[in-house]
Amino acid sequence: MTDASLTETDMPGLGAPEAGFGDYFALLKPRVMTLVVFTAMVGLLVAPVPVHPFIAFVAVLCIAVGGGASGALNMWWDADIDAVMRRTRNRPVPAGRVTAGEALAVGLALSGFAVVLLFLAVGALAAGLLAFTIFFYAVIYTMWLKRSTPQNIVIGGAAGAFPPMIGWAAATGTVSLESVLMFALIFMWTPPHFWALALFVKSDYGDAGVPMLTETHGRRSTRKHILAYTILLLPVALGLGFTSIGGPIYLAVSLVLNLQFLGGGWRLFKRDDADAEADNYAAERRVFKISLGYLFLHFGALLVEAALRPWGGSWQLLSALVGA
Amino acid sequence: MRVEHELHGRRKGRNIGIGLVLVGFVALVFGLTVVKTLSLGSIVELEANDHVLRPQLIPQDDAGATQEGAKP
Numbered sequence: 001m002t003d004a005s006l007t008e009t010d011m012p013g014l015g016a017p018e019a020g021f022g023d024y025f026a027l028l029k030p031r032v033m034t035l036v037v038f039t040a041m042v043g044l045l046v047a048p049v050p051v052h053p054f055i056a057f058v059a060v061l062c063i064a065v066g067g068g069a070s071g072a073l074n075m076w077w078d079a080d081i082d083a084v085m086r087r088t089r090n091r092p093v094p095a096g097r098v099t100a101g102e103a104l105a106v107g108l109a110l111s112g113f114a115v116v117l118l119f120l121a122v123g124a125l126a127a128g129l130l131a132f133t134i135f136f137y138a139v140i141y142t143m144w145l146k147r148s149t150p151q152n153i154v155i156g157g158a159a160g161a162f163p164p165m166i167g168w169a170a171a172t173g174t175v176s177l178e179s180v181l182m183f184a185l186i187f188m189w190t191p192p193h194f195w196a197l198a199l200f201v202k203s204d205y206g207d208a209g210v211p212m213l214t215e216t217h218g219r220r221s222t223r224k225h226i227l228a229y230t231i232l233l234l235p236v237a238l239g240l241g242f243t244s245i246g247g248p249i250y251l252a253v254s255l256v257l258n259l260q261f262l263g264g265g266w267r268l269f270k271r272d273d274a275d276a277e278a279d280n281y282a283a284e285r286r287v288f289k290i291s292l293g294y295l296f297l298h299f300g301a302l303l304v305e306a307a308l309r310p311w312g313g314s315w316q317l318l319s320a321l322v323g324a
Numbered sequence: 325m326r327v328e329h330e331l332h333g334r335r336k337g338r339n340i341g342i343g344l345v346l347v348g349f350v351a352l353v354f355g356l357t358v359v360k361t362l363s364l365g366s367i368v369e370l371e372a373n374d375h376v377l378r379p380q381l382i383p384q385d386d387a388g389a390t391q392e393g394a395k396p
Contacts, residue, residue, distance in 0.1 A: 018334060021341030054359045058352060121356055 023092040028068025036067040036163045042299040043167025046245045046306040051171045058121045059170040066114035066130045072107035073138035081208035126170040133162040150216040157190030181240040192229040193291035200281035230265035234258045247314035253301040
Protein backbone atom coordinates (compact mmCIF):
# COMPACT_ATOMS: atom_id res chain seq x y z
CA MET A 1 0.00 0.00 0.00
CA THR A 2 1.27 3.44 -0.84
CA ASP A 3 2.20 5.76 1.99
CA ALA A 4 0.47 8.98 0.98
CA SER A 5 1.57 11.02 3.98
CA LEU A 6 3.57 14.19 3.29
CA THR A 7 6.47 15.53 5.22
CA GLU A 8 7.97 19.02 5.19
CA THR A 9 10.82 17.76 3.02
CA ASP A 10 8.28 16.73 0.36
CA MET A 11 6.83 20.24 0.29
CA PRO A 12 9.49 22.93 0.51
CA GLY A 13 6.99 25.74 1.07
CA LEU A 14 5.22 24.02 3.95
CA GLY A 15 6.91 26.03 6.69
CA ALA A 16 6.21 29.37 4.98
CA PRO A 17 3.15 31.45 5.89
CA GLU A 18 0.21 30.39 3.75
CA ALA A 19 -1.07 32.73 1.06
CA GLY A 20 -4.48 34.25 1.54
CA PHE A 21 -6.66 35.64 -1.23
CA GLY A 22 -5.27 39.11 -0.47
CA ASP A 23 -1.74 37.93 -1.26
CA TYR A 24 -2.76 36.92 -4.77
CA PHE A 25 -4.60 40.22 -5.14
CA ALA A 26 -1.45 42.06 -3.99
CA LEU A 27 0.40 40.50 -6.96
CA LEU A 28 -1.74 42.75 -9.18
CA LYS A 29 -0.31 45.95 -7.61
CA PRO A 30 -3.73 47.41 -6.71
CA ARG A 31 -2.41 50.95 -6.13
CA VAL A 32 -1.02 51.15 -9.67
CA MET A 33 -4.30 49.69 -10.87
CA THR A 34 -6.28 52.69 -9.60
CA LEU A 35 -4.42 55.01 -12.00
CA VAL A 36 -4.93 52.50 -14.82
CA VAL A 37 -8.67 52.28 -14.12
CA PHE A 38 -9.11 56.05 -13.91
CA THR A 39 -7.20 56.92 -17.09
CA ALA A 40 -8.70 54.03 -19.08
CA MET A 41 -12.18 55.08 -17.99
CA VAL A 42 -11.54 58.68 -19.05
CA GLY A 43 -10.14 57.51 -22.42
CA LEU A 44 -13.31 55.52 -22.97
CA LEU A 45 -15.78 58.14 -21.74
CA VAL A 46 -14.36 61.13 -23.61
CA ALA A 47 -14.43 59.27 -26.93
CA PRO A 48 -17.10 60.63 -29.29
CA VAL A 49 -18.73 57.19 -29.70
CA PRO A 50 -21.25 56.13 -27.02
CA VAL A 51 -20.57 52.74 -25.46
CA HIS A 52 -23.08 50.53 -23.65
CA PRO A 53 -22.41 50.92 -19.90
CA PHE A 54 -21.90 47.18 -19.38
CA ILE A 55 -19.48 46.94 -22.30
CA ALA A 56 -17.63 49.97 -20.90
CA PHE A 57 -17.46 48.28 -17.49
CA VAL A 58 -16.10 45.06 -19.00
CA ALA A 59 -13.56 46.99 -21.09
CA VAL A 60 -12.22 48.95 -18.09
CA LEU A 61 -12.17 45.77 -15.99
CA CYS A 62 -10.15 43.96 -18.68
CA ILE A 63 -7.67 46.84 -18.93
CA ALA A 64 -7.32 46.86 -15.12
CA VAL A 65 -6.87 43.08 -14.95
CA GLY A 66 -4.38 43.20 -17.83
CA GLY A 67 -2.42 45.89 -15.97
CA GLY A 68 -2.58 43.78 -12.82
CA ALA A 69 -1.40 40.71 -14.71
CA SER A 70 1.67 42.57 -15.93
CA GLY A 71 2.31 43.52 -12.28
CA ALA A 72 2.23 39.83 -11.31
CA LEU A 73 4.65 38.99 -14.14
CA ASN A 74 6.90 41.81 -12.87
CA MET A 75 6.84 40.32 -9.35
CA TRP A 76 7.67 36.89 -10.73
CA TRP A 77 10.73 38.13 -12.63
CA ASP A 78 11.91 40.66 -10.02
CA ALA A 79 11.56 38.39 -6.97
CA ASP A 80 15.35 38.43 -6.49
CA ILE A 81 15.70 42.22 -6.38
CA ASP A 82 12.42 42.70 -4.50
CA ALA A 83 13.91 40.63 -1.68
CA VAL A 84 16.87 43.04 -1.44
CA MET A 85 14.97 46.35 -1.32
CA ARG A 86 13.18 47.53 1.85
CA ARG A 87 10.18 48.92 -0.06
CA THR A 88 9.48 45.62 -1.81
CA ARG A 89 10.71 42.89 0.50
CA ASN A 90 7.23 42.39 2.01
CA ARG A 91 5.68 41.65 -1.37
CA PRO A 92 4.05 38.19 -1.50
CA VAL A 93 6.84 36.46 -3.47
CA PRO A 94 9.96 37.67 -1.58
CA ALA A 95 8.06 37.26 1.72
CA GLY A 96 7.53 33.60 0.82
CA ARG A 97 3.72 33.64 0.93
CA VAL A 98 3.36 33.05 -2.83
CA THR A 99 5.86 31.13 -4.94
CA ALA A 100 7.40 32.76 -8.01
CA GLY A 101 5.78 30.04 -10.13
CA GLU A 102 2.35 30.94 -8.78
CA ALA A 103 2.96 34.62 -9.61
CA LEU A 104 3.90 33.58 -13.17
CA ALA A 105 0.77 31.43 -13.45
CA VAL A 106 -1.50 34.21 -12.15
CA GLY A 107 0.15 36.71 -14.52
CA LEU A 108 -0.18 34.53 -17.60
CA ALA A 109 -3.72 33.35 -16.82
CA LEU A 110 -5.02 36.85 -16.15
CA SER A 111 -3.23 38.25 -19.22
CA GLY A 112 -4.99 35.66 -21.39
CA PHE A 113 -8.33 36.29 -19.70
CA ALA A 114 -8.11 40.07 -20.06
CA VAL A 115 -6.99 40.10 -23.70
CA VAL A 116 -9.51 37.48 -24.89
CA LEU A 117 -12.43 39.02 -23.04
CA LEU A 118 -11.54 42.51 -24.28
CA PHE A 119 -11.41 41.15 -27.83
CA LEU A 120 -14.87 39.58 -27.43
CA ALA A 121 -16.29 42.70 -25.79
CA VAL A 122 -14.96 45.48 -28.00
CA GLY A 123 -12.68 44.22 -30.76
CA ALA A 124 -9.22 43.42 -31.98
CA LEU A 125 -7.51 46.81 -31.79
CA ALA A 126 -8.13 47.40 -28.08
CA ALA A 127 -7.26 43.78 -27.29
CA GLY A 128 -4.08 44.01 -29.38
CA LEU A 129 -3.04 47.22 -27.61
CA LEU A 130 -3.65 45.58 -24.23
CA ALA A 131 -1.59 42.54 -25.22
CA PHE A 132 1.21 44.84 -26.37
CA THR A 133 1.06 46.81 -23.11
CA ILE A 134 1.44 43.62 -21.05
CA PHE A 135 4.30 42.46 -23.29
CA PHE A 136 5.94 45.87 -23.09
CA TYR A 137 5.80 46.07 -19.29
CA ALA A 138 6.70 42.45 -18.58
CA VAL A 139 9.31 41.81 -21.27
CA ILE A 140 10.70 45.11 -22.62
CA TYR A 141 10.68 46.96 -19.29
CA THR A 142 10.94 44.34 -16.52
CA MET A 143 13.12 41.71 -18.18
CA TRP A 144 15.23 43.87 -20.41
CA LEU A 145 15.56 47.59 -19.68
CA LYS A 146 14.92 47.93 -15.95
CA ARG A 147 18.30 46.49 -15.01
CA SER A 148 20.26 47.82 -17.97
CA THR A 149 19.59 51.55 -18.39
CA PRO A 150 18.98 54.54 -16.10
CA GLN A 151 16.30 55.61 -18.60
CA ASN A 152 14.21 52.65 -17.36
CA ILE A 153 11.61 54.98 -15.82
CA VAL A 154 11.16 56.84 -19.10
CA ILE A 155 10.62 53.67 -21.10
CA GLY A 156 8.60 51.91 -18.41
CA GLY A 157 6.32 54.94 -18.30
CA ALA A 158 5.02 53.98 -21.74
CA ALA A 159 3.31 50.92 -20.26
CA GLY A 160 1.43 53.13 -17.81
CA ALA A 161 0.52 55.53 -20.61
CA PHE A 162 -1.37 53.00 -22.75
CA PRO A 163 -4.63 52.63 -20.72
CA PRO A 164 -6.40 55.79 -21.99
CA MET A 165 -5.40 54.85 -25.53
CA ILE A 166 -6.89 51.37 -25.02
CA GLY A 167 -10.04 52.92 -23.53
CA TRP A 168 -10.35 55.20 -26.57
CA ALA A 169 -9.77 52.26 -28.94
CA ALA A 170 -12.43 50.27 -27.08
CA ALA A 171 -14.98 52.98 -27.82
CA THR A 172 -13.96 54.07 -31.32
CA GLY A 173 -12.01 51.13 -32.74
CA THR A 174 -9.26 53.53 -33.80
CA VAL A 175 -6.12 55.27 -32.63
CA SER A 176 -6.30 59.01 -33.19
CA LEU A 177 -4.52 62.24 -32.30
CA GLU A 178 -6.55 62.59 -29.09
CA SER A 179 -5.55 59.16 -27.80
CA VAL A 180 -1.92 59.65 -28.83
CA LEU A 181 -1.81 62.93 -26.89
CA MET A 182 -3.40 61.29 -23.81
CA PHE A 183 -0.68 58.65 -24.07
CA ALA A 184 2.00 61.34 -24.45
CA LEU A 185 0.68 63.24 -21.43
CA ILE A 186 1.21 60.27 -19.09
CA PHE A 187 4.44 59.27 -20.82
CA MET A 188 6.03 62.70 -20.33
CA TRP A 189 4.62 63.07 -16.80
CA THR A 190 6.04 59.81 -15.41
CA PRO A 191 9.78 60.68 -15.32
CA PRO A 192 9.56 64.02 -13.44
CA HIS A 193 6.98 62.51 -11.09
CA PHE A 194 9.20 59.56 -10.25
CA TRP A 195 12.50 61.46 -10.16
CA ALA A 196 11.07 64.09 -7.77
CA LEU A 197 10.27 61.18 -5.45
CA ALA A 198 13.72 59.64 -6.00
CA LEU A 199 15.35 62.88 -4.83
CA PHE A 200 13.86 62.78 -1.33
CA VAL A 201 13.31 59.07 -0.71
CA LYS A 202 16.41 57.12 0.18
CA SER A 203 16.24 54.15 -2.15
CA ASP A 204 18.30 50.98 -2.24
CA TYR A 205 18.07 50.39 -5.98
CA GLY A 206 21.87 50.47 -6.05
CA ASP A 207 22.08 47.47 -3.69
CA ALA A 208 19.71 45.61 -5.99
CA GLY A 209 21.74 46.46 -9.09
CA VAL A 210 19.02 48.56 -10.70
CA PRO A 211 20.52 51.65 -12.39
CA MET A 212 18.54 54.71 -11.35
CA LEU A 213 19.32 58.16 -12.74
CA THR A 214 19.98 59.61 -9.27
CA GLU A 215 22.74 57.06 -8.73
CA THR A 216 24.22 56.59 -12.21
CA HIS A 217 24.25 60.25 -13.32
CA GLY A 218 23.96 62.00 -9.96
CA ARG A 219 21.34 64.20 -8.39
CA ARG A 220 22.42 67.34 -10.30
CA SER A 221 21.67 65.58 -13.58
CA THR A 222 18.34 64.32 -12.20
CA ARG A 223 17.32 67.90 -11.41
CA LYS A 224 18.16 68.92 -15.01
CA HIS A 225 16.13 65.99 -16.34
CA ILE A 226 13.11 66.97 -14.22
CA LEU A 227 13.17 70.51 -15.61
CA ALA A 228 13.58 69.25 -19.19
CA TYR A 229 10.56 66.96 -18.89
CA THR A 230 8.34 69.62 -17.29
CA ILE A 231 9.19 71.88 -20.26
CA LEU A 232 8.46 69.13 -22.79
CA LEU A 233 5.21 68.31 -21.00
CA LEU A 234 3.80 71.81 -21.52
CA PRO A 235 3.07 71.64 -25.30
CA VAL A 236 1.73 68.10 -25.01
CA ALA A 237 -0.70 69.01 -22.21
CA LEU A 238 -1.86 72.25 -23.83
CA GLY A 239 -2.02 70.65 -27.30
CA LEU A 240 -4.57 68.14 -26.01
CA GLY A 241 -6.80 71.08 -25.12
CA PHE A 242 -7.12 72.07 -28.79
CA THR A 243 -8.33 68.64 -29.95
CA SER A 244 -11.96 67.52 -30.07
CA ILE A 245 -11.88 66.38 -26.43
CA GLY A 246 -10.39 69.61 -25.06
CA GLY A 247 -11.92 72.99 -24.38
CA PRO A 248 -11.52 76.17 -22.36
CA ILE A 249 -12.03 74.47 -18.99
CA TYR A 250 -9.34 71.89 -19.73
CA LEU A 251 -7.02 74.59 -21.09
CA ALA A 252 -7.43 76.79 -18.01
CA VAL A 253 -6.81 73.84 -15.66
CA SER A 254 -3.87 72.66 -17.75
CA LEU A 255 -2.26 76.10 -17.90
CA VAL A 256 -2.37 76.53 -14.13
CA LEU A 257 -1.08 73.01 -13.47
CA ASN A 258 1.72 73.29 -16.02
CA LEU A 259 2.88 76.64 -14.66
CA GLN A 260 2.92 75.12 -11.17
CA PHE A 261 4.83 72.04 -12.34
CA LEU A 262 7.23 74.10 -14.43
CA GLY A 263 7.85 76.48 -11.51
CA GLY A 264 8.54 73.48 -9.28
CA GLY A 265 10.92 72.00 -11.85
CA TRP A 266 12.75 75.33 -12.07
CA ARG A 267 13.10 75.55 -8.28
CA LEU A 268 14.54 72.03 -8.16
CA PHE A 269 16.96 72.95 -10.93
CA LYS A 270 18.19 76.00 -9.03
CA ARG A 271 18.75 74.05 -5.80
CA ASP A 272 21.42 71.62 -4.82
CA ASP A 273 21.42 68.90 -2.21
CA ALA A 274 22.79 71.20 0.49
CA ASP A 275 19.75 73.50 0.06
CA ALA A 276 17.47 70.48 -0.02
CA GLU A 277 18.84 68.99 3.17
CA ALA A 278 18.57 72.35 4.91
CA ASP A 279 14.77 72.33 4.57
CA ASN A 280 14.31 68.54 4.55
CA TYR A 281 13.63 68.39 0.78
CA ALA A 282 10.58 70.68 1.06
CA ALA A 283 10.69 71.76 -2.62
CA GLU A 284 11.19 68.18 -3.84
CA ARG A 285 8.25 66.99 -1.75
CA ARG A 286 6.13 69.84 -3.10
CA VAL A 287 6.92 69.00 -6.74
CA PHE A 288 6.01 65.38 -6.09
CA LYS A 289 2.71 66.48 -4.54
CA ILE A 290 2.01 68.77 -7.51
CA SER A 291 2.72 65.89 -9.89
CA LEU A 292 0.12 63.70 -8.15
CA GLY A 293 -2.63 66.26 -8.65
CA TYR A 294 -1.35 67.13 -12.12
CA LEU A 295 -2.44 63.94 -13.84
CA PHE A 296 -5.64 63.47 -11.87
CA LEU A 297 -6.84 67.02 -12.59
CA HIS A 298 -5.92 66.88 -16.30
CA PHE A 299 -7.96 63.74 -16.83
CA GLY A 300 -10.70 65.09 -14.55
CA ALA A 301 -10.90 68.22 -16.72
CA LEU A 302 -11.26 66.03 -19.82
CA LEU A 303 -14.20 64.31 -18.14
CA VAL A 304 -15.82 67.67 -17.38
CA GLU A 305 -15.42 68.68 -21.05
CA ALA A 306 -17.09 65.42 -22.12
CA ALA A 307 -19.92 65.94 -19.61
CA LEU A 308 -20.66 69.36 -21.17
CA ARG A 309 -20.89 67.95 -24.70
CA PRO A 310 -24.72 67.47 -24.63
CA TRP A 311 -24.98 71.24 -24.23
CA GLY A 312 -22.83 71.93 -27.26
CA GLY A 313 -19.48 71.68 -25.51
CA SER A 314 -17.61 74.14 -23.38
CA TRP A 315 -16.47 76.32 -26.31
CA GLN A 316 -20.09 76.96 -27.26
CA LEU A 317 -21.09 77.55 -23.64
CA LEU A 318 -18.23 80.00 -23.28
CA SER A 319 -19.18 81.94 -26.40
CA ALA A 320 -22.82 82.04 -25.20
CA LEU A 321 -21.62 83.42 -21.84
CA VAL A 322 -19.39 85.99 -23.50
CA GLY A 323 -22.18 86.99 -25.89
CA ALA A 324 -24.76 87.31 -23.09
CA MET B 325 -13.20 12.31 15.35
CA ARG B 326 -12.47 15.42 13.28
CA VAL B 327 -14.85 15.51 10.37
CA GLU B 328 -13.20 18.44 8.62
CA HIS B 329 -9.49 18.79 8.06
CA GLU B 330 -7.99 21.94 9.54
CA LEU B 331 -6.72 22.83 6.04
CA HIS B 332 -10.29 23.72 5.05
CA GLY B 333 -10.53 26.25 7.86
CA ARG B 334 -7.12 27.69 7.03
CA ARG B 335 -7.96 28.14 3.38
CA LYS B 336 -11.53 29.27 3.87
CA GLY B 337 -10.84 32.89 2.93
CA ARG B 338 -8.94 31.92 -0.19
CA ASN B 339 -11.63 29.45 -1.29
CA ILE B 340 -14.43 31.96 -0.77
CA GLY B 341 -12.44 34.56 -2.73
CA ILE B 342 -11.88 32.21 -5.66
CA GLY B 343 -15.55 31.21 -5.55
CA LEU B 344 -16.62 34.84 -5.79
CA VAL B 345 -14.19 35.46 -8.66
CA LEU B 346 -15.64 32.51 -10.56
CA VAL B 347 -19.22 33.68 -9.94
CA GLY B 348 -18.16 37.13 -11.14
CA PHE B 349 -16.63 35.63 -14.27
CA VAL B 350 -19.84 33.74 -15.09
CA ALA B 351 -21.89 36.91 -14.51
CA LEU B 352 -19.51 38.83 -16.76
CA VAL B 353 -19.78 36.40 -19.66
CA PHE B 354 -23.54 36.10 -19.21
CA GLY B 355 -23.99 39.88 -19.11
CA LEU B 356 -21.78 40.34 -22.15
CA THR B 357 -23.79 37.73 -24.06
CA VAL B 358 -27.09 39.42 -23.17
CA VAL B 359 -25.85 42.90 -24.13
CA LYS B 360 -24.28 41.72 -27.39
CA THR B 361 -27.38 39.75 -28.35
CA LEU B 362 -29.81 42.57 -27.57
CA SER B 363 -27.70 45.03 -29.53
CA LEU B 364 -28.05 43.01 -32.75
CA GLY B 365 -30.12 44.76 -35.40
CA SER B 366 -32.38 41.85 -36.29
CA ILE B 367 -33.03 38.27 -35.28
CA VAL B 368 -31.55 37.11 -38.60
CA GLU B 369 -28.10 38.21 -37.39
CA LEU B 370 -28.53 36.06 -34.29
CA GLU B 371 -29.56 33.03 -36.35
CA ALA B 372 -26.56 33.54 -38.58
CA ASN B 373 -24.29 33.15 -35.58
CA ASP B 374 -25.13 29.55 -34.74
CA HIS B 375 -22.68 28.02 -37.26
CA VAL B 376 -25.43 26.09 -39.05
CA LEU B 377 -25.99 26.53 -42.78
CA ARG B 378 -29.44 28.03 -43.30
CA PRO B 379 -30.23 28.57 -47.00
CA GLN B 380 -33.14 30.81 -46.06
CA LEU B 381 -30.67 33.31 -44.60
CA ILE B 382 -28.77 33.69 -47.87
CA PRO B 383 -29.98 36.81 -49.70
CA GLN B 384 -32.04 35.88 -52.75
CA ASP B 385 -29.88 37.73 -55.29
CA ASP B 386 -26.73 35.98 -54.11
CA ALA B 387 -28.45 32.60 -54.11
CA GLY B 388 -29.66 33.17 -57.66
CA ALA B 389 -26.23 34.21 -58.84
CA THR B 390 -24.68 31.12 -57.26
CA GLN B 391 -27.18 28.85 -59.00
CA GLU B 392 -26.60 30.62 -62.31
CA GLY B 393 -22.86 30.26 -61.88
CA ALA B 394 -23.21 26.54 -61.18
CA LYS B 395 -24.94 25.84 -64.53
CA PRO B 396 -22.69 24.19 -67.12
